[in-house]
Amino acid sequence: MDTLSTTTSSSSTVTTFDLAQVPLREVNSALHAPGLSGEFLITGPAGAHNVAVGVNAPVKITVSGHVGYYAAGMNQQAEILVEGNAGTGVAENMMSGTVVVTGNASQSAAATAHGGLLVVHGDASARCGISLKGADVVVGGNVGHNSAFMAQAGRMVVRGNAGHGLGDSLYEARLYVRGEVASLGADCVAKEMRPEHLEELAGLLKAAGYDDDPASYTRYGSARSLYHFHSDNVSAY
Amino acid sequence: MCGIVGLHLRNPDLQPRLGELLTTMLCEMQDRGADSAGVAVYGDPRMSPPGRTTVSLLETGSDAPALAAAVSAALGAPADVLAVGETLLVSAEATDEDSLLAACRAAAPDALVAGFGADLAVLKGVGHPRDLADGWSLAQAQGWQGVGHTRMATESAVDASGAHPYAVGPGQCMVHNGSFSNHATVRRELVRRGVAFDSQNDTEVGARFVAQQLAEGRDVETALKELCTTLDGFYTLLVSNRDSFAVLRDAIACKPAVIAETDDWVAMASEYRALAGLPGVESARIWEPEPEVVYAWTR
Numbered sequence: 001m002d003t004l005s006t007t008t009s010s011s012s013t014v015t016t017f018d019l020a021q022v023p024l025r026e027v028n029s030a031l032h033a034p035g036l037s038g039e040f041l042i043t044g045p046a047g048a049h050n051v052a053v054g055v056n057a058p059v060k061i062t063v064s065g066h067v068g069y070y071a072a073g074m075n076q077q078a079e080i081l082v083e084g085n086a087g088t089g090v091a092e093n094m095m096s097g098t099v100v101v102t103g104n105a106s107q108s109a110a111a112t113a114h115g116g117l118l119v120v121h122g123d124a125s126a127r128c129g130i131s132l133k134g135a136d137v138v139v140g141g142n143v144g145h146n147s148a149f150m151a152q153a154g155r156m157v158v159r160g161n162a163g164h165g166l167g168d169s170l171y172e173a174r175l176y177v178r179g180e181v182a183s184l185g186a187d188c189v190a191k192e193m194r195p196e197h198l199e200e201l202a203g204l205l206k207a208a209g210y211d212d213d214p215a216s217y218t219r220y221g222s223a224r225s226l227y228h229f230h231s232d233n234v235s236a237y
Numbered sequence: 238m239c240g241i242v243g244l245h246l247r248n249p250d251l252q253p254r255l256g257e258l259l260t261t262m263l264c265e266m267q268d269r270g271a272d273s274a275g276v277a278v279y280g281d282p283r284m285s286p287p288g289r290t291t292v293s294l295l296e297t298g299s300d301a302p303a304l305a306a307a308v309s310a311a312l313g314a315p316a317d318v319l320a321v322g323e324t325l326l327v328s329a330e331a332t333d334e335d336s337l338l339a340a341c342r343a344a345a346p347d348a349l350v351a352g353f354g355a356d357l358a359v360l361k362g363v364g365h366p367r368d369l370a371d372g373w374s375l376a377q378a379q380g381w382q383g384v385g386h387t388r389m390a391t392e393s394a395v396d397a398s399g400a401h402p403y404a405v406g407p408g409q410c411m412v413h414n415g416s417f418s419n420h421a422t423v424r425r426e427l428v429r430r431g432v433a434f435d436s437q438n439d440t441e442v443g444a445r446f447v448a449q450q451l452a453e454g455r456d457v458e459t460a461l462k463e464l465c466t467t468l469d470g471f472y473t474l475l476v477s478n479r480d481s482f483a484v485l486r487d488a489i490a491c492k493p494a495v496i497a498e499t500d501d502w503v504a505m506a507s508e509y510r511a512l513a514g515l516p517g518v519e520s521a522r523i524w525e526p527e528p529e530v531v532y533a534w535t536r
Binding site: 046047048049066068069085087088103104106107125126144145 | 488489490491493495508509510511512513514523524525527528
């Protein structure tokens with residue numbers, strides 16, 4: 001097809017899709033081909049939804065421009081770079097791999113993500129890491145309200161500030177925040193930074209390309225008082 | 238869902254392109270709601286001739302020449318009527334809004350007033366946004382500001398009275414994505430204070446609440462903060478008048494919004510893709526408005 005170009009450079013071959021020319025369904029379909037390998041460049045996303053969703057291959061995908069909802073959703077294995085902002089639910093339900101957003105992400109980034117790493121170099125808005133199930137999230141700027149709501153497993157690092165209700169009804173996810181927290185949600189408390197946490201945080205920051213002093217962060221986690229219904233806690237439900 | 242778009246031009250050189258840009262924005266949001274649509278255009282010399290007052294009417298039950306004759310008779314002065322799609326735009330020389338509105342109501346008692354004021358035309362209707370925009374020749378419109386809405390009805394019937402914008406105060410418009418949950422309570426309070434309603438729609442309550450606040454002398458920012466404390470529900474709102482353009486989201490902020498700004502324009506939409514075609518968007522400052530913060534621009 002004439003709209004799909006392959007550019008060969010000295011080190012690798014990059015397959016380019018221009019979303020201004022190729023329908024999104026065709027692009028995603030090509031990215032779902034069995035045994036996929038190599039590098040891909042997607043240009044002209046113009047805020048389209050569902051860009052590079054459901055990839056399950058050890059490939060590198062660069063999206064040049066702003067994307068709409070659910071970009072890189074359900075990712076497995078792939079390294080996906082969004083050069084721009086992402087709409088609602090970037091990397092939602094990611095299982096493995098890495099998703100990096102150079103700009104800001106809208107609400108519900110990494111919602112229900114089971115594994116892999118999401119890095120947002122700008123801000124992430126409300127409900128970042130909602131119902132997180134094991135993935136890691138590193139946000140270069142601030143996160144909005146109700147982030148890590150009901151987060152069950154995984155780690156979330158916020159280099160800036162967190163909005164109201166951080167970690168409401170949190171299970172076993174660990175949260176690290178460097179800046180101010182507007183307010184903590186129900187059952188979320190500040191916790192001691194033990195050596196294993198400093199080490200874990202240093203590793204997450206390094207994976208995201210940051211070298212902050214882990215000691216400048218505060219750890220937040222669950223007070224574990226809301227796990228099961230208990231009549232003594234009735235006022236907290 | 239519903240989609241909302243707005244464009245406030247700072248560079249006068251872009252004014253001839255307002256309609257073209259607004260059409261692209263509106264049609265990009267038709268996936269968010271395609272049962273009805275509406276736009277408000279500020280400053281189109283054909284639809285709202287400068288120096289005149291314009292009233293936008295729907296469901297008048299008469300054609301343009303008959304309405305022009307009836308309004309002129311009621312007003313005691315010549316009024317012109319321009320048909321744009323199903324909307325009839327009545328304008329008259331430098332009359333005050335109240336007397337032209339009264340003449341329109343006398344001439345067409347059952348008509349729906351879609352908007353009124355200087356330099357403002359409001360077009361709305363039931364149907365697919367693309368078809369409506371084509372029928373209005375929206376791409377030909379000019380002006381300094383435009384707002385638009387694509388509707389997926391939840392709170393009231395799919396008819397012209399349920400389509401946005403709600404333009405219930407002089408030159409004012411509101412478009413809304415979301416739903417107000419206590420609108421019936423607020424409506425009863427407004428009715429008690431003498432406010433009349435055209436529809437059972439929740440957004441009309443928000444629009445009339447803001448109009449009431451402005452009529453009592455509050456500025457747009459204060460009026461919208463009052464709305465935050467009085468109206469409960471989910472909302473991203475775009476509130477405009479002849480010279481201003483403001484965005485507000487509720488505390489939960491689950492209804493999307495994105496703002497982009499350049500030296501040439503300020504634009505707002507439910508989603509970025511509606512802004513992707515604007516000239517210079519690649520170098521725009523783009524951000525998501527914070528909950529319960531009023532963002533306002535004045536011409």
